[in-house]
Amino acid sequence: MKKILVCLSIILIVSSCTMKEKMVMNEDGSGTFSYGFDLAGIFKMGFKSSDSAKTNKVVDTTFTFKEVFAKAKDSIAKLPETEKQKLKMLENFKVNVKANEAKQQLKFDMEYNFPSTDSLKNMVSPLETLEAMPRIGPGKKLGSSLSAVPEEQNKKTHFSYNYDGKVFEKIILIPDGAKKTVKKKKKEKTSEDGLSKKMDEMLKECKYSVEYHFPKKIKTLSLKNAIISKDRKSFVLDIPIEDFPEDEQELGFKVTFEN
Secondary structure, three states, X not given: OHHXXXXXXXXXXXXOEEEEEEEEEOOOOOEEEEEEEEOHHXXXXXXXXXXXXXXXXXXXXXXXXXXXXXXXXXXXXXXXXXXXXXXXXXXXXXXXXXEEOOOOEEEEEEEEEEOOHHHHOOEEOHHHHHHHOOOOOOOOOHHHHHHOOOHHHHOOOEEEEEEOOOEEEEEEEOOOOHHHHHHHHHHHOOOOOHHHHHHHHHHOOEEEEEEEEOOOOEEEEOOOOOEEOOOOOEEEEXXXXXXXXXXXXXXXXXXXXXO
């Protein structure tokens, strides 16, 4: 996932950004799971829309991935079953996009209201699914775009949640060979050019934020460096993108609650 987070920062040319993973859990095991992207820092780099000559346009729109996929159902039907399942996971998410250049606002939020943690088992991260999701545009077909992705890049990290009222767990499963690939790439990096150094400086301003809220007070939390709230019903962990762990299993955690 670290590769994806870095790529998002590069592609969007963001000098200051926050990417947040948030969950609000209810007593019965239902709740809301979301990913939020606050990209306001792009304006600090002097970004202006290509349509700057016209009156500033304010965007505040909401849609679902299910609606997007419905328009490409014929192409999706031709995909391998494994790819269909990846896209199907995104159907649960509602997306809200807000953009206001005058107020230097640019936000992208994905949210899923889940009925129970059972619906969050063996999930692929929405970030990784978005990376694999092809661009739909003139001259491009959904199937051909996905088939061009090397097989090893289709090995996605999965995660699941367990909650029984006494214990809450986030379990991260890394595919076989994924860790070895990451370590190998890290060793091959021997030098940095000017662009790499500039990107490192930019990434220092970016962070990945993890925020979880529970209906009960936290007794113990296995996640290092997380800050538990005063009422002990939530915690926050901010991770600079440059410090995002190569081993994503480090972000798995266990919470026990007070009786």
